[in-house]
Each structure stands twice: as C-alpha cells, then as structure tokens.
Amino acid sequence: MNASPSIIVLDASLSGESAGPRADAILSGAPRALAANQYAEPRGEFYCGSWSASPGRWRVSYTEHEFCVILAGRVRIESRDGARLEFGSGDAFVVPAGFEGTWEVLEPCRKWYAVYEPKV
Numbered sequence: 001m002n003a004s005p006s007i008i009v010l011d012a013s014l015s016g017e018s019a020g021p022r023a024d025a026i027l028s029g030a031p032r033a034l035a036a037n038q039y040a041e042p043r044g045e046f047y048c049g050s051w052s053a054s055p056g057r058w059r060v061s062y063t064e065h066e067f068c069v070i071l072a073g074r075v076r077i078e079s080r081d082g083a084r085l086e087f088g089s090g091d092a093f094v095v096p097a098g099f100e101g102t103w104e105v106l107e108p109c110r111k112w113y114a115v116y117e118p119k120v
Contacts (some may be wrong), residue, residue, distance in 0.1 A: 008039045009052040012071055014051045014108060019051060020101075021058040031056025031105060032095035033114075064117035066095045073109030078102045 016036030033053035040047035050071075069092045078084040079101040086106070087093060097117070 029056025074106040
C-alpha cells in the first residue's frame, strides 16, 4: 500500500539559489535574486516556494502561470502595452502565461510563488 502524500510546510527564511535575472534582460540596477523551490509535483508542472530580490528592473516573458504573494518590499510590473501595477507586502496577484513586460523591484522584496506550467 502507498503512503499518503504529506503536507509541505513552506519556509520563507530559506536563502535559496541564484535565480536570475539574465544579464541580457536587465534594464537598470544590478538585481540579484534567490529562489528556494520547496515543492514540485512529480511531472514538474507545478512548483512553489519563496523568492527574494534586490532592486533593479528587467524584461520578463512568462511561459508559465504564476501566483505571487508579496511578503516584504515593493515591486512594479509593467506590460508591453504600458499598463503598470505596484504591489507591496500582503498583496497577491497572478501573472498569466504569455505576459511580456518588465518586473521592477523598488525595495528589497520577498514573495511566495506558485507556478503552473503544463508540459506540452
């Protein structure tokens, strides 16, 4: 008999591993980001954890759907068509697959993320 799946408790204090952004995507600043992926289902289509970054602005192009909850700091996200939103501690939002624009960390930031990217 197989064991039941266990609850995964996420830990925002984990330091994580380097998580970009790529040098060719940076538009301003010298952002450094860390991600601590804390759960991934076996197919690799869904994963979640914590992310932190220092100030800077870079281009993004999403192939995945990402749910975010800002734990600390402030970010600004701008779409290619110029729509601009700012988020701070306690704010939650979804970045859908296909979104293109910029991500800017205005104040050192930490967030929870949950990503879904179906395998084709």
